[in-house]
Amino acid sequence: MVNVAVDAMGGDNAPMETVKGAVEALNGDKRVKVFLVGREPVVREELKKYAYDQERLEVIHAEEVIETGEPPVMAIRKKKDSSIVKCMNLVKSGECDALVSAGSTGAVLVGGQVIVGRIKGVERPPLAPIIPNVKGVSLLLDCGANVDARPSQLLQFAKMGSIYMESVVGIKNPRVGLVNIGVEEEKGNALTKEAYPLLKNCPEINFVGNVEARDIPMGAADVLVCEAFAGNIVLKMLEGVSDALIGKIKAGMMSSLKSKIGALLVKPALKRTLKSFSTEEYGGAPLLGLNGLVVKTHGSSKAVEIRNSILQCIAFKEQKISEKIREQIVLED
Amino acid sequence: MVNVAVDAMGGDNAPMETVKGAVEALNGDKRVKVFLVGREPVVREELKKYAYDQERLEVIHAEEVIETGEPPVMAIRKKKDSSIVKCMNLVKSGECDALVSAGSTGAVLVGGQVIVGRIKGVERPPLAPIIPNVKGVSLLLDCGANVDARPSQLLQFAKMGSIYMESVVGIKNPRVGLVNIGVEEEKGNALTKEAYPLLKNCPEINFVGNVEARDIPMGAADVLVCEAFAGNIVLKMLEGVSDALIGKIKAGMMSSLKSKIGALLVKPALKRTLKSFSTEEYGGAPLLGLNGLVVKTHGSSKAVEIRNSILQCIAFKEQKISEKIREQIVLED
Numbered sequence: 001m002v003n004v005a006v007d008a009m010g011g012d013n014a015p016m017e018t019v020k021g022a023v024e025a026l027n028g029d030k031r032v033k034v035f036l037v038g039r040e041p042v043v044r045e046e047l048k049k050y051a052y053d054q055e056r057l058e059v060i061h062a063e064e065v066i067e068t069g070e071p072p073v074m075a076i077r078k079k080k081d082s083s084i085v086k087c088m089n090l091v092k093s094g095e096c097d098a099l100v101s102a103g104s105t106g107a108v109l110v111g112g113q114v115i116v117g118r119i120k121g122v123e124r125p126p127l128a129p130i131i132p133n134v135k136g137v138s139l140l141l142d143c144g145a146n147v148d149a150r151p152s153q154l155l156q157f158a159k160m161g162s163i164y165m166e167s168v169v170g171i172k173n174p175r176v177g178l179v180n181i182g183v184e185e186e187k188g189n190a191l192t193k194e195a196y197p198l199l200k201n202c203p204e205i206n207f208v209g210n211v212e213a214r215d216i217p218m219g220a221a222d223v224l225v226c227e228a229f230a231g232n233i234v235l236k237m238l239e240g241v242s243d244a245l246i247g248k249i250k251a252g253m254m255s256s257l258k259s260k261i262g263a264l265l266v267k268p269a270l271k272r273t274l275k276s277f278s279t280e281e282y283g284g285a286p287l288l289g290l291n292g293l294v295v296k297t298h299g300s301s302k303a304v305e306i307r308n309s310i311l312q313c314i315a316f317k318e319q320k321i322s323e324k325i326r327e328q329i330v331l332e333d
Numbered sequence: 334m335v336n337v338a339v340d341a342m343g344g345d346n347a348p349m350e351t352v353k354g355a356v357e358a359l360n361g362d363k364r365v366k367v368f369l370v371g372r373e374p375v376v377r378e379e380l381k382k383y384a385y386d387q388e389r390l391e392v393i394h395a396e397e398v399i400e401t402g403e404p405p406v407m408a409i410r411k412k413k414d415s416s417i418v419k420c421m422n423l424v425k426s427g428e429c430d431a432l433v434s435a436g437s438t439g440a441v442l443v444g445g446q447v448i449v450g451r452i453k454g455v456e457r458p459p460l461a462p463i464i465p466n467v468k469g470v471s472l473l474l475d476c477g478a479n480v481d482a483r484p485s486q487l488l489q490f491a492k493m494g495s496i497y498m499e500s501v502v503g504i505k506n507p508r509v510g511l512v513n514i515g516v517e518e519e520k521g522n523a524l525t526k527e528a529y530p531l532l533k534n535c536p537e538i539n540f541v542g543n544v545e546a547r548d549i550p551m552g553a554a555d556v557l558v559c560e561a562f563a564g565n566i567v568l569k570m571l572e573g574v575s576d577a578l579i580g581k582i583k584a585g586m587m588s589s590l591k592s593k594i595g596a597l598l599v600k601p602a603l604k605r606t607l608k609s610f611s612t613e614e615y616g617g618a619p620l621l622g623l624n625g626l627v628v629k630t631h632g633s634s635k636a637v638e639i640r641n642s643i644l645q646c647i648a649f650k651e652q653k654i655s656e657k658i659r660e661q662i663v664l665e666d
Contacts, residue, residue, distance in 0.1 A: 134577045147514070147522040181480070181565040189480040189562050213569035217577035229522050232514040233563055236546035237570035244467045244550035245578055245610060252606035253599050262598025266585075269592035273585035277578060 001033050001056075002317045004310050005087040005096040008038030008046075009065045010103025011301050015039075018102065019046035021306025026052045028307065031314055035096055037062050037083045062086045065103075068299065072106030076114060084108060088115035091292035098293035098313035100284060102301040109145050112287045112294040119322065121329035122289035124149065126157045127228075127296060128164065129285035131238055132277045133219035139165050139174075142228040143235050143285065149227035151194040154178070155202060159328050160288040161223035162205050167319035168312060177211030177221025179230055184210070191227060199225070204328060213237075239279055246274060283308035286316070289325060293317070334366050334389075335650045337643050338420040338429040341371030342398045343436025344634050348372075351435065352379035354639025359385045361640060364647055368429055370395050370416045395419045398436075401632065405439030409447060417441060421448035424625035431626035431646035433617060435634040442478050445620045445627040452655065454662035455622035457482065459490045460561075460629060461497065462618035464571055465610050466552035472498050472507075475561040476568050476618065482560035484527040487511070488535060492661050493621040494556035495538050500652035501645060510544030510554025512563055517543070524560060532558070537661060546570075572612055579607060616641035619649070622658055626650070 006022045008015045015038055022034045033056040036043050040061040047059070064082040066075045079085060084103050088111040090096040101108050109127065118125055126142035141157045142149065149157075158176045165174040178199055180188045185196055187210060199207045211220045216234060226234065253263035275281055283305060284297030293316045295309045316322075339355045341348045348371055355367045366389040369376050373394040380392070397415035399408045412418060417436050421444040423429040434441050442460065451458055459475035474490045475482065482490075491509045498507040511532055513521045518529055520543060532540045544553045549567060559567065586596035608614055616638060617630035626649045628642045649655075 134581060145514075179566070181478075181562055213566040214573040216570065217573040229514055229563065230566055233512070233546040233566045234570060237549065237567060238574055240547040240550040241571055241574035242578060245575060248467060248606045248610055249582070249603065252602040255602050255605075259599045259602035262595040262600075262602075265595025266592045266599060267595075269585040269588050269595075270582060273581045277581055 002031055002098070002314050003033045003035065003096040004313045005035045005037055005090040005099040006306065006310065007083045007087050007099065007101035007103050008036045008043050009062070009083040010101040011297070011299050013300065013302060014102065015042055015046050017301060017303045018306050019043060020050070021301070021303035022057070022310065023047070023050040023052045024303055024307040025310035026056055029311055029314060032056065032310060034058075034310065035060055035090055037086045037090070039063065060086060060090070066107045068104045070104065070107070072104060072110040075104070075107050076111045084111055085115065088112070091116050091294070096292070097317045098295065100295045100297060100306060100309045100313070102297040102299055102306065105296060106145060108294060108296045109287065112290050116290045116292050116294055119289050119291060119326050119329060122325070123153045123156055125287050125289035126160065127285050127287050128161060129235060129279065130169070130282040131235065131279055132282065133217050135219035137169065137282060138216070138219065138222055138224050139169070140224045140226075140231055140234060141288070142226065143231040144228045144287070147227060147229040149191065151191060151198055154191070154195040154225050154227065155198045156289070156329065158199055158202065158205050158207070158223060158225045160325050161225065163321060163324045163328065164286065164288060165222050167321055167324065168315045171222050173206050174222035175208045176205045176223045176225060177208050179216070179224055179226035179234065180210035180212065182210060183212060235279070242277060280305055283312050291322065293321070335364055335431070335647050336366045336368065336429040337646050338368045338370055338423040338432040339639065339643065340416045340420050340432065340434035340436050341369045341376050342395070342416040343434040344630070344632050346633065346635060347435065348375055348379050350634060350636045351639050352376060353383070354634070354636035355390070355643065356380070356383040356385045357636055357640040358643035359389055362644055362647060365389065365643060367391075367643065368393055368423055370419045370423070372396065393419060393423070399440045401437045403437065403440070405437060405443040408437070408440050409444045417444055418448065421445070424449050424627070429625070430650045431628065433628045433630060433639060433642045433646070435630045435632055435639065438629060439478060441627060441629045442620065445623050449623045449625050449627055452622050452624055452659050452662060455658070456489055457486045458620050458622035459493065460618050460620050461494060462568060462612065463502070463615040464568065464612055465615065466550050468552035470502065470615060471549070471552065471555055471557050472502070473557045473559075473564055473567060474621070475559065476564040477561045477620070480560060480562040482524065484524060484531055487524070487528040487558050487560065488531045489622070489662065491532055491535065491538050491540070491556060491558045493658050494558065496654060496657045496661065497619065497621060498555050500654055500657065501648045504555050506539050507555035508541045509538045509556045509558060510541050512549070512557055512559035512567065513543035513545065515543065516545060568612070575610060613638055616645050624655065626654070
């Protein structure tokens, strides 16, 4: 059984969508047990809507909620009875293997490091969302809050990302690319120039060299390594350009009667296409390198994302990702 | 008369498209005189195809061509008789006000700094492409080859970019945004944290705060300030995501007979939309802060981009951009 704590109160659509997603995960796979953490009366009220195996669901009361705007370090320290902190403690104590939260990104990142804790030897736990490309998906890390990484940290990101892509996503011998402003080895800033030889000389990864941002959506690598400032720009540009372009295309199609009729005919095909290129389709982003799995989903998560995020915890546990990371990082020291 | 040197040999489509673009510019505006620089026999052969005012066109022979792969510093130093170096010398001597090249980006950046030279007080000349957004366009700077900028350089980028957007593009009191990973003042890396107060306290610009990458395509600012590594990622993600998504949408529309018919009907509207969101529609990127205007266009430039780039030199000269930059930078010292 894989025990997953779910922050019932986190995100814009909580608790409605979080509870719904939890129930869908329970009904989708018998290997999952969910601990729904949040204000018990509210959560119980939502649960009344659904049928599910009650033996695999527990509700854990948490009186407080950490809001998105709160300074995360302070919030984690002060709000001991918040849904996020209680989820973290369930993982720390070993009662749960993983937690899923659509709540404050800052609080999840801080809580993961401070409460759940890093695997010994891991310098910095990267936030690693899966992003779509024209051929499939890539893992982009780091997209967290800690910028200005060191070269040795990029190497650890590459190792942890490779393990995750191979064992959880199922891509054999994943290609690792260093996000850079040119493909030649000598290109880039001080960080990428120093990181390049470390990646090139690491036998545990399949390094394919520098990847320009232009080639990221083309699927130039399975694991994209960068520091968090760059990673944030990659991720947010992907989301922003997609949204802007889709908005423009839809408005353009409404510009004449002829194109309106055409729009009706292409709609189903367009919808499928856009779905495959939406970052929200791929479950949450794991925070790698911790003593347990912490998954951060979009603040705007709907049930499907919560469900997928809970289900990805199964592979994470069964494939022993934490143990594999521990082995590789300890080997290195 | 505005004298513009055009690198006839630069880019993937030279000399066919460069010569065509030059002729179109001549025929489009009587205030322009073009100096076509390249292998004279080849250029003359191309020119035979067109009718134009011969008094406003000169062909200047250059025996050599700098290729895209060549190390730029070495190329600029060794190939004195190349089309790029000869263009640069025409601007340096004052014979030309500006130059347009679709050739090696590295060589144009190095040549601009080494031969044309910086305006006194300018720390680093930024490459400043105009990028589309859902409402119009923004100026993104720096996208050049020099990464790891200093905070004082970002302030200069903001000033130069504001002058350019106001005087050349015609946006009154342009909103300046600092590209960052969060909107709050304290967010970011060491560079953006130091640059923020400099921008905030500068009376000559209209600073609107941090801009997340997600809001760039939405038109959150008219002038987007960042160091070149970040700028490169923004620009290349914009191009890459657009291309990837458009490719997916087109393929999706070909998936059934119904959607194929729909595709025919939406095609004209779709084409207009995509044109307005293509980075190639907006002429070349100026390298700001030099003793003369240097414009770098895409390597894949067609005649229309060469033409637009030549024509933008008129506003640059008539609006006395170099003088305005000189005044603001000197004032500051």
